[in-house]
Amino acid sequence: MARGDGRLTHDLDPQDLGPQDACGVFGVWAPGEEVSKLTYFGLYALQHRGQESAGIAVSNGTQILVYKDMGLVSQAFDEATLASLKGYIAVGHCRYSTTGSSVWANAQPTFRSTATGSIALGHNGNLTNTGELAAALAGGDDLDLGLDLDVNGKEAPAHARANAKHGASSDTDILTTMLAGYADLTIEQAAAKVLPKVRGAFSLVFMDESTLYAARDPQGIRPLVLGRLERGWVVASETAALDIVGATFIREIEPGELVAIDEQGLRSTRFAEADPKGCLFEFVYLARPDTQISGQRIHTTRVQVGRVLAREHPVEADLVIATPESGTPGAIGYAEESGIPYGSGLVKNAYVGRTFIQPSQTIRQLGIRLKLNPLREVIEGKRLVVVDDSIVRGNTQRAVIKMLRESGAAEIHVRISSPPVKWPCFYGIDFASRAELIANGLNTEEICRSIGADSLGYISLDGLIEATTVPKDRLCRACFDGIYPVALPDPEHLGKHLLEQPNGRTDVDGLATVTGGAGAADALSRP
Known part of the structure; x- marks a missing residue:
């Protein structure tokens, strides 16, 4: 259902934000094609990677135009906007913020x-070295970058002084x-x-007036792939985005x-x-x-x-859901391996999207029923195995189990397709803080x-790695x-708001930003 601030989330409980990926990126170089529409559909395929804002930049060879807005891809763009973005190169982005607030200035490209x-x-x-990079831009250049700018000085080129005045506060902006x-x-030389x-983690798609670029960090933590069109090339976060636009997968960047x-x-x-350390959680949850x-x-x-x-973790049960x-x-695999029948015990409402209604505490628990509803005739009297991808705070699982018991489940055995999440991610997934x-x-x-x-x-961690068939030393765990x-x-x-001044900020919608939570101690005290 939607978060209290009105932006779409995959989570069942708006107070139990699950793992959120940082972003989806898409780029296309294709003379003769409607690159803005190709990028729009590519971003649609990557919407699960970021729902806070979306943007597209296009170039006709002499000028870059950028359009971006808050919200989902379908909300940020309409037919007229896409028609106005003419060119043969495009870069697109859908964002979930991990460094910098969810505000228009931090939307991308x-x-x-x-x-x-x-x-x-x-x-x-x-x-992960955003602070160091920001210091280099501020004049304390300890990185030996030889930048032709000094944001505090008057001798920098005009374009550099103008860049320093932008109101963005993200690592991408830096x-x-x-x-x-x-x-x-040139941009390529730079x-x-x-x-x-x-x-840190960076899968980049960028452009100047005549060239499309793609780059991936030495560990390859986030995915990035290359595809071929009949008249051009595509770069995207996931191969599913290549499929959507009719591109043939060539290889990973x-x-x-x-x-x-x-x-x-x-x-x-x-x-x-290269020192490959691809994100293991992409296999668990993030990727399509x-x-x-x-x-x-x-x-x-x-x-x-x-499987x-x-x-x-075998168990005697009547149904896997x-x-x-x-x-x-994961539930399908569990059922196949165990011999326990697989069934649909929870119905998902596919049309739950944005809502600007902030639920009061008294009705918040009804929120999960807006997203999921149990099939009483399927689960009543049954011993259930309930398979989920992960547990972050535990609030969502607690609500689901309560709902299943109220619908007559005899036993509920929870099985999780990932090991316990004990550490925060600093490479592009917005988990809860470690205390939460x-x-x-x-x-x-x-x-x-x-x-x-x-x-x-x-x-187990070893069991998960075995299932991916990727060597352990090539994965970030x-x-x-x-x-x-x-x-x-x-x-x-470190921190999401590293580049922002502590000033009692509220988010773009005016709601106060949540900086902490009750965490494990509160969870232990619950019945």
Whole structure:
């Protein structure tokens, strides 16, 4: 259902925000095609990766135009707007904020003027040395970037001084300003100089007036793929977006690779050695089931996860059901492996979207029934296995279990298709803070009591990795084991609002920003 601020979420309980991905990116170079509409449909396919804002930039070879707005892709664009965005190169973006507030200034693609033209950029991921990069822009250039700008001085080129005045506060804004900051370099040359200095997760799609670029961090934490059209090229966060626009999947953009596409063709350079550490949670939840990552089909992988889960945590039961939609493939696999029949015990309302009604505390618990409703005739008197993808705070599972018991379920055995999430993500997933992660404060038995289940079983980390068939040393597992593949700075240099002044800010809708929650201690005290 919708969050209290009116923006769409996958979550069943508006007070229990599950893992939110940072963004979806899409780029196309295709002379003779309606690139704005191709990008629109590509972003539609990536809407699950970000619902706060959407934007498209296009170039006709001499000028870049950018249009962006808050809300879903379908709300940000109409036919007239798309028709006005004419060109043969486009970059698109749908955003969920992980650094910087959810405000229009932080919507993407970001845009900057350069000494010879302009740049528009979309970013999926999250940088970990944003503070260091911001300091370099502020004049304390310890990164040996040789930038032709000083935001506090008067000698910087006019385009650099103008860039410094933008009101955005995201890591993407910092990165775009840096790429635009060289008077004597092309964007491609600037990228080769800047990207080796950037730390964290970044899958980038950007453009100048004549060239489309794509780049991926040396760890390849977030996905990025290359596709071929009859008359051009496409770059996207997921292969599902290629399918939507009729592009043929060619390959993944390699970790540490910079790709440039123009009238001369496609060329590839490497700005860093590859050290693959793809996000394991993409397999669990983030990616669409019809996407392919590391050669593996996500739906097939999630079904296999369910099979492994059944072997690790068997139970006597009458029916396997899923918390739709993300729990469905795992439930199918669990049923296939266990021999317990699979059924639809919860009906999802597919038409729940944005709402600007802020529920009062007395009716908030009804919210889950707006999204899900149990089939009493299916579950009454049954011993149920309920499969879900993950548990963050536990509020959603608690509400589902209560609803199932009220509908006559005899027993409820919860099975989770991921290990306990104990650590926050600094690479582009907006989990709860560590204090709010229920598995950080409680063991499995305590969580089981807290959510009201008869039993609870998580897949093991090794079991999950086995199901992906990707070698363990090529995966980022930080949210599960606390081992971060890219070094993190001191805590004061991390955080969503790192680049903003602490001024009692409210979000774009005027509602106060939530900075904390009750967490595990509160969960333990619940019946």
